[in-house]
Amino acid sequence: MAKVQRTVQYRYLHRARAGLAPGTETLSQLLARGLRMRHGEHVIGERAKLRIADLDQAGQLTVLNGIKGLDADSFLAGELLLYRKGFDVPAISEDLDGEHNRFELNLFKTDGKNKPIVGALYFAAIGDHCGIIASQSVTPRWLERYLTWLMKDKSELLDVEDVIELSNFLPVADAPEAAKAEARGFRIRAGAVNSAGQSERVKKKDAKGEGGTVLEVLRVLGVGDDAIESIRQDIPDDGKLEGDFQVYIRRGRKREAVSSRTLNHALRNVDQDDLDIDRKGSKARGGKLYLAEPVRVTETPAGLDPNEAIEQIIGQLYRWGNAGTINLGQDP
Template sequence: MAAEKKPVTIHYRKYQREAGHPATTLEGMIAAAMNSVADGARLRDRYVSRVHTVGDDNYFVNTYFTAAANGTSLVFGDVIHFTKGHLQALFQVGQPAQPYAPVQQMPAPAQSEYVHSQMFWMVKGDHVFILQSISLRTEHFEQYLAWLLREKTQLLPDTLGIVLAAKFDQQLVGGDLDDIQEIVIGGVATQPTEPQIENLPPVTQEVERNVTTTGEVEAARQTGWAQAREILRTLLGGDATVNQFMQAVPPDADLRVEVHIGYKTRKRQVSRVALRQLETGLRNLPDSQLQVKSKGASKAADGTIRLHHPAAINLLKRQDGDTAIVGSLMDPADVLRAMFEAYTVFIANGKIVE
């Protein structure tokens, strides 16, 4: 029997205000956008008015609540991703004695579209809680909000961006931002299978580099070998040298490529502004690629250094006669319960402030 609950991680983000941003909270701006009128109806009353199209991809808020179960004001919803006319691959099970199962592509039923992915979010004031899916991440929600608040409803000018900043958990990184000594980006990188080149001389490279920043740090969402190759290309001076270097790596070895960003100063403390820019600029880097070393701890890249809340969410059931079949879709009302619980826990233990 399938499990009736799904273990998840709820990620915390904070709406980052820049010069020129209105005094209204992010919660207030989303509520105003959903109550704005387009084509004779409020956005919250007609889902098609909330569809944001990017090439062949379509995104829209489907579920939308304005309060928790106890009546506390907030905004909560999801983002659904779909492609018009998408064909879903299926295989037939009617001939088990055959050596293979026929695979075909089937369109969605009439007046329907297949859902690629669904993510959930909750906003209370400027506090944001995200439940990501495999293909919908926090940056997709940032992009959707930018479209909703700037282009669709013009509640924000085009010059202002939407940044949902991550926050390091002080207990897990060993202290406050001032205690961070080094941020390590990267890890094991596995390259694609390539033809072997024989008789290349061995190459040994040892590189140490200090990085100092005074401006915004933006981390492209690259992972694994693509990220590692870009780093090696910069440090070693081109693709040819990277290829030669890779031939010297033993076939059974794991290549670790890491960038260390740290500060060493004897005269004064490092500005919290610079550290905050790192915390924000690296917000969309995968958790598995990030590690923080501080005075009190060295935290491994296991996805736990950013502020987060573990939860178990009820899965929706489908009735088939007398049998209730557990599906894969999460119950939105239970997602809201878990996100509001995360908010109250963080407030109670002082990790965030109302």
């Protein structure tokens, strides 16, 4: 089986949003405690069926399919799968042994047991630090939603107003103080649209809650439908409409800093390729903005090898820790 390159993204728990006071249990401890709890007669971490969530009520289900570290104090890791309940598709009954003039058409149905997988995500938490190998369909934002459901609705460990949110991390070379990551502002590129008004983003329809197109941004800014339609009609058949959305804070004539905490949290689910951050003396843009490293993982016919993916994530977290980029012994 071949090795493929995937990216381990770094995240850390936003403790205040989870209602966790300083010095109390960490993300990995919270998840382990929730999974050890009972739901009815069974322990949640021992029954996959207890971990199935229909987050969007749209026929797609999410399950924490495999768990590692439930009995360990050092980490908690798992494989998160998004799959469909099933589908019916038109099918042709090909019969090469017969002498038919026309093959019969019928409706092919998946059975009630085998269900198609949409995507997968692998994660590992050490303390409040989290490493993630995501996919286009199962993103870090989806992991946040699922873990919030698991800890709130299933384990009942979070209060109504609490959520699991995983902030990104904007590293600053040779700068020990987080304040040096402050920005003068940032620019987000909206999704391009073609002459038909359709998004140019690949498979954007499968990316739940990801981004918005230029036309959608214009609509939010109050541009009327007639003006938007006029703009769309101006796009040539071989062209596309692009746009950047610039954000900054101003007091009088002076720009005020956007804090590193805001950058790490508010922009955590923005595609790095769609983001530029303007810091005094430098501009950070594209794929090197936040902490992430490529790894190689075995790809099986059913997807990545989950054990190897989790091992790679844990190994990368420790490599960052040994390099001093993150401190695994303390809160981020």
